[in-house]
Amino acid sequence: MWKVVFRHEWRRLFTEKSAWLALGALLALGLFGALNGLRWTSFQRAAIRDFQKTAAERLAAYRESVLELERKNAPDAEFDARRPLIAGAFRVFQPAALPPAPFSAFAIGDRDLRPYLLRVTTREAMPQTEIANPLNAATGWLDIAFVVTFLLPLLILALSYDALAGEREQGTLALALSQPIAASALLFGKLAARAALLIGGVWLTGALAFALTEVPIPEALLRLAAWMAAVGAYTLLWLAVAAAVAAQGWSAATSAVALAVIWLAWGVLAPAAAAGIADFVAPGPPTTELVNAERTAERDAEARAQELAARYLAEQATPTPLKPDDFSIQSLARRAALDAALRPLREADAQARRRRHELRRQLAWLAPTLLMQQGLDALSGADDDRWLSFREQVAAFQRAWRAGFAERALRNELIRSDEIATWTPFAMQERPLGVVLGRLGLACGLWLGLSAALFGLAARRLADGAALLL
Amino acid sequence: MSAPMLEAVQLTKAYGAQVALAGLDLQVAAGEIVCLLGANGAGKTTTINLFLGFTPPTSGEARVNGRAVTEHPLETKRWLAYIPEQVALYRNFTGVENLAYFSELAGRRYAKRELLAWLSKAGLPDEAAQRHVATYSKGMRQKVGIAIAMAKEAKALLLDEPTSGLDPQAANEFSQLLTSLAAQGVAVLMTTHDLFQARQVATRIGIMRQGRLLTTLTSAELGQRDLEAVYLEQMQN
């Protein structure tokens, strides 16, 4: 029976132009979003290329100077370029980059905010922050994820707010319900037509955007399939919300108001509040404190340079031919002292960052837009999880990088021109896609369950009949 | 005599303290046309809604063809057809398309030719039947309503003030359609304020006041008495 309603409703949506409007809006916004995502991805790729090129040039120049010294058979000196510490701290750097993932054009996420280039030296892993206009950054971008997460629900609600109320107000509901059809079947038939239209529209948009922006490698295609599944479940959830409201028997205007409030409160305010809560619960040490603590530690190290060098040498297992007042030793000792002094604050900072992130992930289960955004960002590799993992991998890489150079600096084993090419650069270890898909699958399960519950609620309310006509 | 097509047994509906319908007992047999008269709020529309299952009764029972409406909501609707005061249709669809949709909802699928035949039986010419409903007069929409009832071959017809707002000629046409349907064995229950029409078509007339059916008169009992006088007399008691 609902199929009759479905067919009729489908035709009605098209004769009343609302279907064309919805499809047009979806396609226009979706493709604009795809181009914006692509713009960011291309921008990032170019930036990474430039960064790596600079690093390679630095490395080549350094190799030249080492070769020159080797050719001249120059004796070792305190500031010799071949000294490991001089090389690692001043002459060369490793470009650590978080490359755009496959499917990245579908979500910009916080990629524009989070540093994705780090300049790794033996001193530190220095984030290369983008020169972005903070006004644009504060506003955010219109990517496909935004269209799907925020605008799609609006479209769904706009198309279905009057599913029953509209018919009641124009009078056709009484006539329809005097036929042997249950009110719930009527409502579901109507919503099924909208579901088909909207899901079909989003899938079409997604497919076109994919063709426009992505390379159809298996991994990207798999992500597209997951994207489509998630979008389908998400659409059903918002349709179920519309159904629950429709079953209340309110006027079309009241239903529209109720849905607008739900969208704003559940879809926009809730994620904003979740972020606010996370920041409030785990603020971490303020930037100002981090900066000044570093200064204080530096001054302290400067004042106690001799003492620190002596203590450092005493702590090392590796014997060194260098004198305690040698720049390399002073520098190593200073760095070790700074690290020790700053460790508690830095750890508190990193912990707070983790905690904020975890809180947001947990709170996301309460706000579908937040969960959807996180899921879509993760599919496109623009999520915080991947970024945090990148930061941690770079930190580990930097520690290993520094340890290697420090070891050699102690032994004063000079850098040779022939070994430079063998240094292994940083490479991001990607998490398995299953982790992302698992969470997304769980989210889809939650949404489907929630949809079923809401549809059930609507059906029960409608079977009651009382709210239907009076 | 077979079981009545429409039957109300101590049918009661209350909204909180306010009683809309109090213990209505009424039977409408096949071929009968029963008109319910009464002031606004007398319980006429509530009666119709109860037969349609649009609202559950507080107590008592409404039966269609011997089946209780509350227990068999869909089955009873198979035998019912309903024509509201304003037959509202999908404005961007033609009369034929509207009829096709509602018939399908009733579980019947017709070819276009058959649909046109139903509409023309209800008095709507083919040309008009293929226009968008937005251009229809009220009378034309009533005819589509009748066509829906005929196409689903309803055994009982519920009409809620169907002729209010119709011009005399349209009302007359409508009355004739009703009479001919009743002649084919359809039970008709109609609420109206139109005493003239009630007199013209009804086989029985019920007068309601404040949720109670005060009296029913067959057309024979009414005889030559003035219906208006009877009505006003009942209202004053």
Place this chain on the structure above:
Amino acid sequence: MPMWLAVARHEFQGLLRDHRFWWSCGAVGLLLLAATVAGWQQARVAHRERAAANALAREHWVTQPPKNPHSAAHYGVYAFKPQTALAFVDAGVDDYAGVVAYLEAHRRNDLTGAAAQDGRAQRWLPLTAAGLLQRVLPLLIIVLAFDAVAGERESGTLRLAASLGARPGALIAGKLLGIGGALGLALLPAGLAGGALLWTLDGAPWEAGRFALMAAGYTLYGLMFLALTLAASARWSSRVALLSMLGFWAVSGFVVPRVASDLAARWVPTPSRPAFESAVARDLREGIDGHDPPAERLKAFEARLLAQYNAKRLEDLPINPYGLLMQESEEHSNRVYEHHYGRIWSAFERQARLREIAAVASPGLAIGNLSMALAGTDVVHHIAFAEAAEQYRHPFIKTLNEDWAYRSTLATDEAYTADAGLWTAMPPFTYRPPALGEALRRQWLSLALFGVWCGIACAALSWATRRLVRLE
């Protein structure tokens, strides 16, 4: 009682009896109050932290041990962007802009320490008073007013009122006043709290005028939205009025700003960090666009120096030529940085201009831009701080280099140190944000477009009022 006042009173009383009014206004009023108080709390903490950080940075500077002045220039000094008091009402771009300037020799550093880099920001909706007033208040207005006229028409009371001789103008004016008054009442606690809390923050007297302007701006914004809603309600059925206003709200509040930033980034691109850095490095090496390469210039400068002191060798100079040579190359790098940052700032300003133009399609953008300017949290203020820090850096480094040059010679170079006398003689960094007039002058387009929107709302309302007569 004049007719419009009677209508206003009737409307006001009607709203007070409507439980929808209490719920929705209560929710928005409380949200606003909570955002104001939470924002104030955060602003106070941030203000205190940054003031303390600036004091500590200064202390680090003046208490540094005696050292070569140029080493001190390398040691450098930190400058922290002071938090403006009204940032608690409108945080603007604050979370997305750096707050720490590291000022050192040879290099101009970008501001760092933006909260957003660390995931301490969200872009759904700023949970500040400004964010709520810009995006949530319109929804409240729409909900309360969409059927103010259409509902009366649909229930027939409009005909009745008109038949009794009510003038449409008085009817509409009364409704505007009645609903506006009821809304104002609901939002008043948050406004008063904001004013009172502002008084506890530093710099309050200076900010009070800005706060008053902000309050006036948001009142106008609310009235403008109310007028638009009433015009729609007077013109169309309640359902069409509601849907069109909801559509306008969603598109203008949530879609247009993002479209504007995407188009801005597309049409006025800025370089990536690596591209920027290598362009700067190239110009430092070869002179701006290859003109005036520094190596040759330094050689010429050396020659001039020798001629000036009538000396043959650098060693014979009565001063330390390194200091002056350093300063000479400093001047060069200053020019290079000025050139490149000038480009960036001009791109930012053009991007901001695009967003101002986008206010054509979104009144919320117009008031948003004005509000940020009043709070001192817009891009103009961000650039102003970055430039102020840079303007402090130039003489700061120059003083150190010249001290080095004129108080030592090549012979005494190794041994020469400056001490606390020099450190304390250098003025501390102070920053005053642009004056109110300047801040508003930069936002003239937003101001104009906000005016246009108010005009449109008035025109729409008067047009719909006139139509109301004809329809009846």
